[in-house]
Amino acid sequence: MTDFVGRQLVCVRGGRVVFADLGFRVEAGGALVLAGPNGSGKSSLLRLMAGLAHPAGGVLAWGGEDVAGDPATHRARVHYVGHLDAVKPDLTVAENLVFWAALRGGSDGAGARTRTALEAFGIPHLADVPGRYLSAGQRRRLNLARILAAPAPLWLLDEPKTALDTDAAGRVDAAVASHRAEGGMVVMSMHGGSLPEGAVVLDLAAFNAGLEAVGC
Amino acid sequence: MLNPLLILIRRDLxxxxxxxxxxxxxxxxxxxxxxxxxxxxxxxANVLARIAAGVIWVAALLASMLALERLFQADYEDGSLELLVLAPVPMEVVVAAKIAAHWLTTGLPLMAAAPLLAVLLGMEAGGFAGLLAALALGTPSLSLIGAVGAALILGSRRGGVLLSLLILPLYIPVLIFGVAAVDAAAGGYALQPHLLVLTGLLLAALALAPWAAAAALRQAVE
Known part of the structure; x- marks a missing residue:
């Protein structure tokens, strides 16, 4: 069975060790929740998993194969939602979404996938509104709709519920649940809130401790 | 590979x-x-006709640089660049598409306006063909070389000034042979050698610039 595994990961940012000797394992249909105080490296770990940054040590493996060996294939199976929503103010909501849907999943049926994704996040009525008029929560909904508009097995969500109301937060939970039911994996960082069912919690604080003492 | 290229160009246009x-x-x-x-x-009139080619080329260099600063900056600031790096499309293709869009929105309009300005400056009638041919071969090189600089300045303050320091020296060969082509055509000399050099510069830029810019962009998002 496919799994996504990290072993003995070390992350260095700005000459400072953020975490060291970190390991995790996510199985198909599984969810991993990253917890820990601000600055404990939740976002950094998600960026390592996405391939946006490279670990200073350790291995990330997909189905037993090191992802560094074939970064292009790894990119194709990852959906990353970061702190920035990547919404173009001059394009309408639909245009923004169709672009990403077509770039990742091909032009065929991009329009239909876009409509389904907008409905899943409750913003089909905004389809023709330019990005500049969206509120922070609406921009976040649009960014999350992007991951539904083109399928990928591994979702990396960095505090996905920031700026969202309870309705939208519920829609995120529903999307995560149905993605996992189809065998997808989810790694998300969050502060409080209800955990997805059967999620494994990884507390990053455990991997920060004692680094100062070692003299890193 | 062609499809993502067209999707990206259409979005930028x-x-x-x-x-x-x-x-x-x-x-x-x-x-x-x-x-x-x-x-x-x-x-x-004589002075203006004499300097017309140089004035038009220098103005074209500076004008094409104006839009370069924003080439990757907007995508970098709103997070789109991270997602483009993560898209299952080689970064070189993304860069090539952005360069093509930059040329279509700056190089092409400059080419269209150049003959009118040449008339204004009283350029020799024989120089027009040389001017258009040289701009057609030279302005894509400007966009290509400029993209490397635009990728390198991401994240720096006062990027515009830094960009001109990085890029203008690299524009000099295009400028020299671009102006020489117009002067040769206006003076009734052979145009071909200059155009061949410009073609060579374009091919070299085409072979190197997308890879260099893509490497710089990967660094920028890390």
Missing amino acids: RLAVRQGMDSMMALVFFVLAVVLFPFGVGPE
Whole structure:
């Protein structure tokens, strides 16, 4: 069975060790929740998993194969939602979404996938509104709709519920649940809130401790 | 590979059209800069005709650089660049598409305006073909070389100044052979050698610039 595994990961940012000797394992249909105080490296770990940054040590493996060996294939199976929503103010909501849907999943049926994704996040009525008029929560909904508009097995969500109301937060939970039911994996960082069912919690604080003492 | 390229170009062109004045700025700057010269140099027809090629080329270099600063900056600031790096499309293709869109929105309008400005400066009639051919081969090189600089300045403050320091020295060969082509055509000499050099510069830029810019972008998002 496919799994996504990290072993003995070390992350260095700005000459400072953020975490060291970190390991995790996510199985198909599984969810991993990253917890820990601000600055404990939740976002950094998600960026390592996405391939946006490279670990200073350790291995990330997909189905037993090191992802560094074939970064292009790894990119194709990852959906990353970061702190920035990547919404173009001059394009309408639909245009923004169709672009990403077509770039990742091909032009065929991009329009239909876009409509389904907008409905899943409750913003089909905004389809023709330019990005500049969206509120922070609406921009976040649009960014999350992007991951539904083109399928990928591994979702990396960095505090996905920031700026969202309870309705939208519920829609995120529903999307995560149905993605996992189809065998997808989810790694998300969050502060409080209800955990997805059967999620494994990884507390990053455990991997920060004692680094100062070692003299890193 | 072709499909993502077209999707990316279409998106950048659509953004350029929606932003309207922003994308016209390079053209307006180009026309204004050239029009200023007769006021500064004086209305002496011989002098203007003599310097026409150089003035048009220098103004074209500066105008094409104006829009370069924003080439990757907007995508970098709003997070789109991270997602483009993560897209299952080689970064070189993304860069090539953005360069193509930059040329279509700046290089092409400059080429269209150049003959009118050449008339204004009283350029020899024989030089027109040389000017158009040289601009057609030279302006894509400007966009290509400029993209490397635009990728390198991401995340720095005062990027515009840094960009001109990085890029203008690299533009000099294009400038020299671009002007030489026009002068040769106007003077009735062979145009071909200059155009061949410009073609060589374009091919070299085409072979190197997308890879260099893509590497710089991967560094920028890390």
